[in-house]
Amino acid sequence: MFSVDGTQDVYGELCELLVAGGYFRARITSLSPFDKIAGGLAWGIQSSREAIDVEFIEDANIGHKIKIGENIEAALCNMNCPFPLAAHQVQGLDFPQIFPVVQWLLKKVISTREENARALREHADLCFKRSMGDVLTEDLAPRTELVPKRVYKRRNLEEGFQSAEDHVLSVLLEYGQKSKLLAEVEADKTEEEEAEKEALQQLEEAELDKLLELMGSYKAAQKLTGKDVTAAMARDQQSIDRYSELFQERELLLRQQREAEEAAKNASAKLELRKQELVQDIEAQLQALQAAQEEYAGATAELEVCNKAAEQAERRNARIRTEIERIGGDLDPKRQEALRILEGLLKKNEGLEQEKEDVIQKCRKQLQAWKTLLEEAKNDAPQAENEHYRQLEEQHQEEHEKLQELLHKVAKQNRAISNTQRKIDTIPTRAELVQYERRFVELYDQVRWKFEETKQYYVRYNTLSETINYLKKEMDLLDSIHEKCEQVLGTRAAEQLPAVIQQTTESVVASKNRVVNKLQAEKQSTQTLSDMCNTLLAKQRAYFSGLKEFQEECNKNENLKSLLEKA
CATH class of the missing domain: 1.10.418 (Actin-binding Protein, T-fimbrin; domain 1)
Structure with missing residues (x-):
C-alpha cells in the first residue's frame, strides 16, 4: 500500500x-x-x-x-x-x-x-x-537542348523598319520561321471567308518571297550589296501596311457582326420565352408585368448596343470603300482581284446589316405588342382574382397561427420530455448499481484494511509504550535500591534491606503474573473468535453452494417449461 x-x-x-x-x-x-x-x-x-x-x-x-x-x-x-x-x-x-x-x-x-x-x-x-524514375540513371545527367540556328542574314543592317511587325517578321525569317498572318482565323468560316483567306495567304506568300529575296544565306551574306537590300525592303512597303490594316479591320467587323447577330437572336428568343411565360402564368399578372418591364429595359439596352455597332460598321464600310477606290489604280492584277473579293464581302456585309435592321424592327414591334398586351391585362384584371388572393392570405394567416400553436405545444412537450429524461437519468441503472455495489465493497475492504493497519500501529505503540514504562520503573527501582543500599549499609537498617528487596520482588512477580494471565485470556478469546469465524465461513460456503445449486435448478426448470410450452 x-x-x-x-x-x-x-x-x-x-x-x-x-x-x-x-x-x-x-x-x-x-x-x-x-x-x-x-x-x-x-x-x-x-x-x-x-x-x-x-x-x-x-x-x-x-x-x-x-x-x-x-x-x-x-x-x-x-x-x-x-x-x-x-x-x-x-x-x-x-x-x-x-x-x-x-x-x-x-x-x-x-x-x-x-x-x-x-x-x-x-x-x-x-x-x-x-x-x-531512378535518380542514378542518365536522366539527371546534363543534356544539350536544341538551340535556334540562323539561316539568313540581313545585308544592310543600317536601315530600319517601317513598323515593329516588319521587324519581327524579318527576325523570324533570319532563323528559318515563316509567320502566318492568318493563323488565328477560325476553321468554321463561310466559303467567302475561305476565299478571302486564300487570297490573303497568296498575298502574304508573295510578300514573304520578296523578303526572302532580300535575305541571303548566312554563309554567303557577303555576296549581296547594301543597295539591293535597301531597294527590296522599300518596295511596296506601304501597300503591305495598308493590306494589314484592311485585314485587321475586316476581322474586327466580322466579329462585331457575329456579336450583333447573336444579340438579335438572344433578344428574339427572350421575347418568345416571355410570351410563353405570360400564357402559363396569367394568374400572376402583376409579377409578370414587372418582369416584362425588366425584359423591356434589357432589350432596349441591347438594341442601343446593336444600333451603335451598326453605325460603327457603316462608318468602317464607308472608310474601307473610299480606301479601296483610292488604292485600286495602283495595284497589280492579283491584288485587284483580292480587292474585288473584298468589295463582294463588303456588299454581303451591307446586306447582312440590312437584314439585321429588319430583325431589330421586328423585335421592336413584338416588344411593343407584348407591352400593350400587358397593359391591357393589368387594366382588365378581375376583382375575383383580388378576392381570391385575399382569401388565400386569410387562410395562410390562420394556418400560420395554428402552426405557431402547434410549435408551442411541441416545445412544451419537449420540455416535459427533457425533465422526465433528466429524472430518469438520476435513477441509476442495474449496471450502475452493480458498479456502485462493487465499489462500495472495495471501499469497505480498503477501509477495513486501513483500520486493521491503524489498529496494529496502535497496538504496537501501546505495547512499546508499556514496555518503556516498565523499563523506566525498573530503572527507577534499581536506582532507588542502589541509593538506599549506600545509605543503609553502615546503619542498623541494613538488616531489613533483604526483606524489603524480597517484598519488592514479590510485587513485581505478582504484576507479571497478572499480565501473563491477561495474555492467556486474550489468546483464549482470540481462539474462540477464530473458531466462530471458521464456522461462519463454512456456513457462507454452504450458502453459496446451495445458492448455486438453486440457480441451476431454476435454469433447468425454465428450460423444462420452455420445452413444455413448445410441445
Missing part, C-alpha cells in the same frame, strides 16, 4: 511520463487528475491505432467515469495488455496499478510511430520512383 506522499510521487511521475510521450494536456493544472490520467490512456490507445469510444465531460459523475473506465479496460483487453487494469481502478485513480500500463502504452505508441514513419518513407520512395 502506497502512502499519501508515495501516491503523489507516482502521480507526478505519470504526468511527466505522459508529457514526455507527447500528451501535453497533462501540463494543464486546471484539469483534474482523472481527466489527465483517463485522457492519457485514451490518447495512448488511439495513437496505437486501436479504436476506442470515449466522450469526456467536465466534472463527470461517478457513473460516467466508470463508463469511461470500462471502455478503456475493453480497449486494453483488445490490445493484449500484459498488465490487468479494471474500470474501478481507473475511476478510483489507483496510480500504482496505472503506472505500468502507461509505460507499456508509451512503448506501444513509440513502436507505432516508427512503423508509420517507415511505411510513409517507403510510400514516398515508391511515389518518387514512379514519377521521377
Whole structure:
C-alpha cells in the first residue's frame, strides 16, 4: 500500500511520463487528475491505432467515469495488455496499478510511430520512383537542348523598319520561321471567308518571297550589296501596311457582326420565352408585368448596343470603300482581284446589316405588342382574382397561427420530455448499481484494511509504550535500591534491606503474573473468535453452494417449461 506522499510521487511521475510521450494536456493544472490520467490512456490507445469510444465531460459523475473506465479496460483487453487494469481502478485513480500500463502504452505508441514513419518513407520512395524514375540513371545527367540556328542574314543592317511587325517578321525569317498572318482565323468560316483567306495567304506568300529575296544565306551574306537590300525592303512597303490594316479591320467587323447577330437572336428568343411565360402564368399578372418591364429595359439596352455597332460598321464600310477606290489604280492584277473579293464581302456585309435592321424592327414591334398586351391585362384584371388572393392570405394567416400553436405545444412537450429524461437519468441503472455495489465493497475492504493497519500501529505503540514504562520503573527501582543500599549499609537498617528487596520482588512477580494471565485470556478469546469465524465461513460456503445449486435448478426448470410450452 502506497502512502499519501508515495501516491503523489507516482502521480507526478505519470504526468511527466505522459508529457514526455507527447500528451501535453497533462501540463494543464486546471484539469483534474482523472481527466489527465483517463485522457492519457485514451490518447495512448488511439495513437496505437486501436479504436476506442470515449466522450469526456467536465466534472463527470461517478457513473460516467466508470463508463469511461470500462471502455478503456475493453480497449486494453483488445490490445493484449500484459498488465490487468479494471474500470474501478481507473475511476478510483489507483496510480500504482496505472503506472505500468502507461509505460507499456508509451512503448506501444513509440513502436507505432516508427512503423508509420517507415511505411510513409517507403510510400514516398515508391511515389518518387514512379514519377521521377531512378535518380542514378542518365536522366539527371546534363543534356544539350536544341538551340535556334540562323539561316539568313540581313545585308544592310543600317536601315530600319517601317513598323515593329516588319521587324519581327524579318527576325523570324533570319532563323528559318515563316509567320502566318492568318493563323488565328477560325476553321468554321463561310466559303467567302475561305476565299478571302486564300487570297490573303497568296498575298502574304508573295510578300514573304520578296523578303526572302532580300535575305541571303548566312554563309554567303557577303555576296549581296547594301543597295539591293535597301531597294527590296522599300518596295511596296506601304501597300503591305495598308493590306494589314484592311485585314485587321475586316476581322474586327466580322466579329462585331457575329456579336450583333447573336444579340438579335438572344433578344428574339427572350421575347418568345416571355410570351410563353405570360400564357402559363396569367394568374400572376402583376409579377409578370414587372418582369416584362425588366425584359423591356434589357432589350432596349441591347438594341442601343446593336444600333451603335451598326453605325460603327457603316462608318468602317464607308472608310474601307473610299480606301479601296483610292488604292485600286495602283495595284497589280492579283491584288485587284483580292480587292474585288473584298468589295463582294463588303456588299454581303451591307446586306447582312440590312437584314439585321429588319430583325431589330421586328423585335421592336413584338416588344411593343407584348407591352400593350400587358397593359391591357393589368387594366382588365378581375376583382375575383383580388378576392381570391385575399382569401388565400386569410387562410395562410390562420394556418400560420395554428402552426405557431402547434410549435408551442411541441416545445412544451419537449420540455416535459427533457425533465422526465433528466429524472430518469438520476435513477441509476442495474449496471450502475452493480458498479456502485462493487465499489462500495472495495471501499469497505480498503477501509477495513486501513483500520486493521491503524489498529496494529496502535497496538504496537501501546505495547512499546508499556514496555518503556516498565523499563523506566525498573530503572527507577534499581536506582532507588542502589541509593538506599549506600545509605543503609553502615546503619542498623541494613538488616531489613533483604526483606524489603524480597517484598519488592514479590510485587513485581505478582504484576507479571497478572499480565501473563491477561495474555492467556486474550489468546483464549482470540481462539474462540477464530473458531466462530471458521464456522461462519463454512456456513457462507454452504450458502453459496446451495445458492448455486438453486440457480441451476431454476435454469433447468425454465428450460423444462420452455420445452413444455413448445410441445
